[in-house]
Amino acid sequence: MKKTGRRFLPLMLALVLVCGILLTGCHGSARRVSFELPEEFDTSRDYNITFWAKNDTNKTQVKIYEKAIKDFESYYPNIHVNIRTYTDYGTIYNDVITNISTNTTPNVCISYPDHIATYLTGENVVVPLDNLLTDEKYGLGGAGVLFDGPSKDEVVPEFLDECTIGGVYYALPYMRSTEACYVNKTYVEKLGFELPETLTWDFVWEVSEAAMEKDKSGSFKVNGQNVLIPFIYKSTDNMMIQMLAQKDAPYSTDGGEIQIFNDDTKDLLYTIGEHARTKAFSTFKIGGYPANFLNAGQCIFAVDSTAGSTWMGSEAPLVDIAADKLVKFETQVMTVPQFDPEHPKMISQGPSVCIFNKEDHQEVLASWLFTQYLLTNDVQIAYAETEGYVPVTLKAQQAEEYQDYLNRGGEDNTDHYQVKIDATQLLIDNIANTFTTPVFNGSASLRDAAGQLIENVTKSERRKEKVDDKYMKELFSSVTSLYRLDQIVTSEGSGGKKDLGPLPAGSKALIGTLVLAWILIGLYVLRDYRQTRAKGGGK
Amino acid sequence: MKKKLVVLLTASLVLGLTACGGSKPAAEPAAEEKTEEEAPAEETAEEAPAEEEAPAEETAAAEVMSYADFMAAEVDDPVTVETYVQAKQGWWDGAVTMYTQNEEGAYFIYNMPISEEDNEALVPGTKIRVSGYKAVFSGEVEISDVQSYEVIDAEPYIAEATDVTAALGTDDLETYMNYFAAFKGLTVAPSTDPDGNEVAYLYKWDGSGNDGDDLYFNVTDGTNTYSFTVESYLTGAGTDVYEAVKALEIGQKIDMEGFLYWYEGPNPHITSVTVVE
Numbered sequence: 001m002k003k004t005g006r007r008f009l010p011l012m013l014a015l016v017l018v019c020g021i022l023l024t025g026c027h028g029s030a031r032r033v034s035f036e037l038p039e040e041f042d043t044s045r046d047y048n049i050t051f052w053a054k055n056d057t058n059k060t061q062v063k064i065y066e067k068a069i070k071d072f073e074s075y076y077p078n079i080h081v082n083i084r085t086y087t088d089y090g091t092i093y094n095d096v097i098t099n100i101s102t103n104t105t106p107n108v109c110i111s112y113p114d115h116i117a118t119y120l121t122g123e124n125v126v127v128p129l130d131n132l133l134t135d136e137k138y139g140l141g142g143a144g145v146l147f148d149g150p151s152k153d154e155v156v157p158e159f160l161d162e163c164t165i166g167g168v169y170y171a172l173p174y175m176r177s178t179e180a181c182y183v184n185k186t187y188v189e190k191l192g193f194e195l196p197e198t199l200t201w202d203f204v205w206e207v208s209e210a211a212m213e214k215d216k217s218g219s220f221k222v223n224g225q226n227v228l229i230p231f232i233y234k235s236t237d238n239m240m241i242q243m244l245a246q247k248d249a250p251y252s253t254d255g256g257e258i259q260i261f262n263d264d265t266k267d268l269l270y271t272i273g274e275h276a277r278t279k280a281f282s283t284f285k286i287g288g289y290p291a292n293f294l295n296a297g298q299c300i301f302a303v304d305s306t307a308g309s310t311w312m313g314s315e316a317p318l319v320d321i322a323a324d325k326l327v328k329f330e331t332q333v334m335t336v337p338q339f340d341p342e343h344p345k346m347i348s349q350g351p352s353v354c355i356f357n358k359e360d361h362q363e364v365l366a367s368w369l370f371t372q373y374l375l376t377n378d379v380q381i382a383y384a385e386t387e388g389y390v391p392v393t394l395k396a397q398q399a400e401e402y403q404d405y406l407n408r409g410g411e412d413n414t415d416h417y418q419v420k421i422d423a424t425q426l427l428i429d430n431i432a433n434t435f436t437t438p439v440f441n442g443s444a445s446l447r448d449a450a451g452q453l454i455e456n457v458t459k460s461e462r463r464k465e466k467v468d469d470k471y472m473k474e475l476f477s478s479v480t481s482l483y484r485l486d487q488i489v490t491s492e493g494s495g496g497k498k499d500l501g502p503l504p505a506g507s508k509a510l511i512g513t514l515v516l517a518w519i520l521i522g523l524y525v526l527r528d529y530r531q532t533r534a535k536g537g538g539k
Numbered sequence: 540m541k542k543k544l545v546v547l548l549t550a551s552l553v554l555g556l557t558a559c560g561g562s563k564p565a566a567e568p569a570a571e572e573k574t575e576e577e578a579p580a581e582e583t584a585e586e587a588p589a590e591e592e593a594p595a596e597e598t599a600a601a602e603v604m605s606y607a608d609f610m611a612a613e614v615d616d617p618v619t620v621e622t623y624v625q626a627k628q629g630w631w632d633g634a635v636t637m638y639t640q641n642e643e644g645a646y647f648i649y650n651m652p653i654s655e656e657d658n659e660a661l662v663p664g665t666k667i668r669v670s671g672y673k674a675v676f677s678g679e680v681e682i683s684d685v686q687s688y689e690v691i692d693a694e695p696y697i698a699e700a701t702d703v704t705a706a707l708g709t710d711d712l713e714t715y716m717n718y719f720a721a722f723k724g725l726t727v728a729p730s731t732d733p734d735g736n737e738v739a740y741l742y743k744w745d746g747s748g749n750d751g752d753d754l755y756f757n758v759t760d761g762t763n764t765y766s767f768t769v770e771s772y773l774t775g776a777g778t779d780v781y782e783a784v785k786a787l788e789i790g791q792k793i794d795m796e797g798f799l800y801w802y803e804g805p806n807p808h809i810t811s812v813t814v815v816e
Contacts, residue, residue, distance in 0.1 A: 055747065058745075058747055059733030059745065059746055059747040060733070062747065063733075085749075087743070087747065087748070286674070286676075287675065287676065287677075288676055288677035288678075288803075289677065292677065292803055320803055321803045321804070322803070322804055325803075459615075459672075459684070462615045463615050463616075463617070463672065
């Protein structure tokens with residue numbers, strides 16, 4: 001976890017901003033032929049395929065990939081998989097974009113649908129999977145596949161649907177997680193509150209403010225320390241996205257029309273700002289990792305990915321702070337706060353896998369076979385157990401081996417760390433309550449913008465700046481410019497349906513001047529005509 | 540008359556085009572790239588602020604503070620200091636992160652917006668005046684959200700390394716945070732790689748990285764063990780210190796110099812290492 005995140009956002013920002021330009025260049029590169037599934041996989045040839053993978057700074061995950069490759073190659077000795085591992089998605093994205101223009105993309109790549117939407121700006125860059133998924137011979141669980149993989153029906157439908165862009169499958173889900181609120185239950189009860197069955201925003205704000213009370217020495221009463229941030233959110237983009245979704249408030253259309261700058265967003269920002277001003281709320285980017293504050297007894301509600309659960313809690317197997325700073329408390333893993341606890345909504349996130357198109361269709365088929373292998377129980381279960389991930393196939397989720405793993409929560413503080421298994425179970429229990437945001441070229445920028453709104457308001461409130469409607473107007477404008485949200489081409493907009501608003505004053509002046517000029521020309525012609533007629537009439 | 544009309548029409552068209560040129564198309568990007576953390580500070584300054592409100596623009600122009608005043612300032616307070624560049628991490632995306640120090644103390648300046656060209660001129664020793672906000676990230680005291688900076692014409696200053704070896708393991712060490720510091724006579728202690736082997740260093744903190752990533756290694760004074768880092772953004776693969784750490788062996792006694800960065804505790808960013816035994 002050490003030193004990974006702070007540079008990531010500006011990097012992502014830069015990438016998102018330049019990707020459009022780079023991919024525009026792709027249109028000028030050699031045309032790629034669309035993929036057609038060969039009737040037969042040619043096993044007489046050797047194939048070298050590259051796989052770009054991401055691990056969460058976790059060597060165990062790298063080893064699982066390596067084992068997967070070895071096992072796959074035992075089924076297909078003529079396919080040689082070369083892995084390249086990354087520790088963040090931003091670098092993968094950057095490298096893919098760089099390699100699209102030179103036709104040197106990897107064959108198989110861990111990716112996010114938001115990123116794939118950008119890759120799709122180039123023609124035939126990413127292989128559509130619809131036909132591959134259902135092909136009787138080489139499709140998921142097909143008769144010609146040499147290993148025991150899942151059928152299409154055995155992939156969790158919600159997760160598979162997340163891999164569609166414009167109604168076409170462009171990826172397979174690989175792992176899924178959501179966000180969880182890791183709660184210091186000990187402190188909540190010490191403050192005189194009882195945790196509800198489902199966390200609500202009101203409850204979290206109320207407890208957080210109550211926790212800010214200090215004793216005469218200036219220490220916080222609840223922890224006896226001089227540091228306390230009761231509520232810390234790791235990914236403020238997710239925070240805003242989930243709050244809007246829970247309120248059924250606009251974010252964007254499927255076609256890419258940006259709708260986030262609305263009154264609901266403004267109201268949410270005012271509420272968040274109110275608690276930022278008292279310093280009952282802060283963010284990872286401002287202060288540091290939620291896990292470190294939580295484990296030091298300096299945070300009560302820490303929201304982070306379920307895939308970060310091994311860092312959470314007094315007994316966490318991964319710890320980033322000195323042992324003498326760890327505080328003992330009971331950790332409760334709960335869903336992220338809700339506005340309507342009867343109808344909870346939470347984000348679905350996690351890596352997917354896409355396949356890049358190549359001239360050699362046999363090579364693409366080899367890539368597809370390896371991609372399928374990543375969905376086998378061996379890979380799914382092993383990888384999911386490294387963190388609070390959930391396997392993306394029902395086949396793996398229902399496997400006896402995986403059920404045994406889930407049932408052994410708390411048996412130890414390593415493989416069966418209770419918090420990790422609780423976080424995993426949280427997602428399994430809430431798959432039907434998950435959602436994703438629309439994917440389009442520019443959706444990654446919109447996501448960043450959503451978080452930026454919260455970061456800016458939080459900082460401004462902490463600095464006692466005036467946050468009012470004028471501030472919000474300027475904030476919306478500056479964030480729009482920063483993330484080029486006004487340059488996103490919407491699929492709705494191409495038909496001319498988009499309301500572009502009133503004409504700028506300069507445009508009105510130009511049109512007015514042109515009209516005046518034509519009137520003057522008309523008057524001149526009329527005058528000239530009359531004079532000519534008058535002269536003619538005199539003859 | 541015709542001439543007059545031509546002049547009139549031409550003038551009207553020129554006026555119209557002038558009006559057109561004076562407004563920026565909605566889709567046109569801002570002329571200057573903003574940083575991720577830029578707040579709309581100017582507008583807040585125009586309003587009559589409530590008593591407790593401090594518009595950023597006003598405060599960004601605050602008087603130059605002493606190191607003592609900087610340390611006494613609250614987190615989130617606007618700060619202005621004059622300091623000297625000692626070292627820089629790689630420029631990236633219109634910003635640079637710097638280790639700076641003056642005769643009084645040291646300041647870590649995080650992600651200061653600057654053009655690549657101007658950054659080239661910020662060589663070690665350069666005096667700068669920086670206005671931003673005091674921040675603390677995972678224990679590291681720093682100046683972030685830099686609102687403005689200015690190069691000051693002055694004699695260059697390069698700080699001597701302060702020997703903080705005796706302060707290791709004590710609360711006193713924190714008073715040297717961000718200083719260019721020396722650590723002497725420490726012994727390379729084993730780190731454990733993901734396969735359980737004892738090694739002299741790791742790529743990334745847990746050994747999950749590759750060549751070019753940060754190097755982490757342990758040293759001991761005989762009583763306590765401390766984690767030191769070769770920060771790849773500061774001194775990456777191919778630099779003398781990066782290669783020297785890769786050549787370390789467990790049990791070697793070494794002297795080191797570097798910047799006393801903080802991450803949930805001391806996490807020195809080493810810039811030189813010498814094997815003494």
